[in-house]
Amino acid sequence: MKISTRGRYGLRAMVDLAVYEHSGVTPLREIAERQNISEQYLEQLFASLRKSGIVKSVRGAHGGYLLNHAPEEITVKDILVALEGPIAPVDCVLSKDARKECDSSDGCVTYNLWVKVKNNIDELLDSVKLSELKEEYKEKKTTDFIYHI
Amino acid sequence: MKISTRGRYGLRAMVDLAVYEHSGVTPLREIAERQNISEQYLEQLFASLRKSGIVKSVRGAHGGYLLNHAPEEITVKDILVALEGPIAPVDCVLSKDARKECDSSDGCVTYNLWVKVKNNIDELLDSVKLSELKEEYKEKKTTDFIYHI
DNA sequence: GTAAAGTTGATGAAAATACTCGGATTTAGA
DNA sequence: TCTAAATCCGAGTATTTTCATCAACTTTAC
Numbered sequence: 001m002k003i004s005t006r007g008r009y010g011l012r013a014m015v016d017l018a019v020y021e022h023s024g025v026t027p028l029r030e031i032a033e034r035q036n037i038s039e040q041y042l043e044q045l046f047a048s049l050r051k052s053g054i055v056k057s058v059r060g061a062h063g064g065y066l067l068n069h070a071p072e073e074i075t076v077k078d079i080l081v082a083l084e085g086p087i088a089p090v091d092c093v094l095s096k097d098a099r100k101e102c103d104s105s106d107g108c109v110t111y112n113l114w115v116k117v118k119n120n121i122d123e124l125l126d127s128v129k130l131s132e133l134k135e136e137y138k139e140k141k142t143t144d145f146i147y148h149i
Numbered sequence: 150m151k152i153s154t155r156g157r158y159g160l161r162a163m164v165d166l167a168v169y170e171h172s173g174v175t176p177l178r179e180i181a182e183r184q185n186i187s188e189q190y191l192e193q194l195f196a197s198l199r200k201s202g203i204v205k206s207v208r209g210a211h212g213g214y215l216l217n218h219a220p221e222e223i224t225v226k227d228i229l230v231a232l233e234g235p236i237a238p239v240d241c242v243l244s245k246d247a248r249k250e251c252d253s254s255d256g257c258v259t260y261n262l263w264v265k266v267k268n269n270i271d272e273l274l275d276s277v278k279l280s281e282l283k284e285e286y287k288e289k290k291t292t293d294f295i296y297h298i
Numbered sequence: 299g300t301a302a303a304g305t306t307g308a309t310g311a312a313a314a315t316a317c318t319c320g321g322a323t324t325t326a327g328a
Numbered sequence: 329t330c331t332a333a334a335t336c337c338g339a340g341t342a343t344t345t346t347c348a349t350c351a352a353c354t355t356t357a358c
Contacts, residue, residue, distance in 0.1 A: 001237070002239065047304095059354075061357045193316095
């Protein structure tokens with residue numbers, strides 16, 4: 001029941017991208033440096049994010065990535081789903097097909113439980129916007145600054 | 150963000166054990182047959198369940214396993230934690246030590262989010278008792294019976 | 299034209315997970 | 329007392345997932 005590094009790194013990178021958005025496109029090299037994540041690994045993650053329409057890319061020299069929507073309109077769930085696929089404790093809650101695969105010798109007594117868990121997580125992840133994490137990040141930076149005087 | 154087969158199989162096995170509890174000890178062979186899970190794999194799972202004090206064992210011929218508490222007093226969370234370890238989306242929400250390991254170059258902006266997710270799941274899994282799943286199972290069986298007339 | 303930057307696919311190492319095997323120990327009952 | 333049925337235990341294997349790297353290619357600013 002863990003979020004993989006794809007999700008964790010990717011979310012951190014997205015917060016970083018949102019924070020530095022005002023200065024135009026951001027090349028992965030910068031995010032890699034600031035967040036201490038391998039640039040080539042970030043390439044993989046951003047390929048997924050781009051295909052999901054969460055970021056857009058500008059190719060060529062001085063290119064990089066941009067948010068494709070305002071941070072208020074991007075949820076944590078959007079980002080995690082793009083990176084990890086659907087968030088579900090078990091596959092059978094995702095589709096009828098997956099449910100059929102289920103070895104139903106238990107009559108799926110646990111099915112309702114897993115549905116509840118999935119809905120709970122979905123709702124929570126959907127309620128947190130990228131903009132909120134962005135503000136938190138900026139506050140944190142300020143606090144660090146004051147602290148180090 | 151998946152529950153492993155340890156958790157899924159183990160939970161099913163526990164529901165089975167609860168349903169057939171009235172007839173005394175239940176050997177793994179029976180659970181394995183009814184639930185279609187390898188008996189040897191079940192041995193591993195029940196070793197964990199026993200060490201966590203959720204079930205107790207009776208060795209020797211005509212031995213088997215028993216619930217160590219009433220089904221009303223066993224929660225789904227108890228079972229999953231015994232089988233999979235602590236349920237947390239990321240390690241840093243589990244202890245101060247784990248948090249220190251965290252590569253804090255992001256100032257842990259995502260920390261609060263993960264704490265919320267963990268608490269949410271914890272609360273939900275804690276609220277569902279084994280007795281509820283047991284009743285669901287029995288209802289399901291009855292329905293199946295009527296349906297097949 | 300060239301250097302910077304994104305794009306893509308292949309691949310490999312490491313870790314976690316799922317599952318098996320063989321044998322030791324315990325115990326009820328013939 | 330012997331045997332069959334169980335748990336108990338440690339190791340070992342196979343598969344899958346995760347993490348990361350590399351190389352070749354395309355696009356574009358200057």
